[in-house]
Amino acid sequence: MTKEDIIRMALGVGMYYREIEDEFHTSYSDGICLEELQRFAALVAAHEREACAKICEETGWNQGKMYAKDIRARGQA
Secondary structure: OOHHHHHHHHHHOOOOEEEEEOOOOOEEEEEOOHHHHHHHHHHHHHHHHHHHHHHHHHOOOHHHHHHHHHHHHHHHO
């Protein structure tokens, strides 16, 4: 997920975000804290990946185990 994806989704659920640059050319945000939101989004994505991987493993098939491994690897990139 990119920074822009996270901001778009946050705005889509009613969160407020606006980047501001002051007279000293210091950028900061008004509204949500982007860094905290990015960490939260990463946790949610990791939880969802693990849930999907477990479903693949429950099939008992070797291919399901391979898919589970691939899904978990997405979090390492």
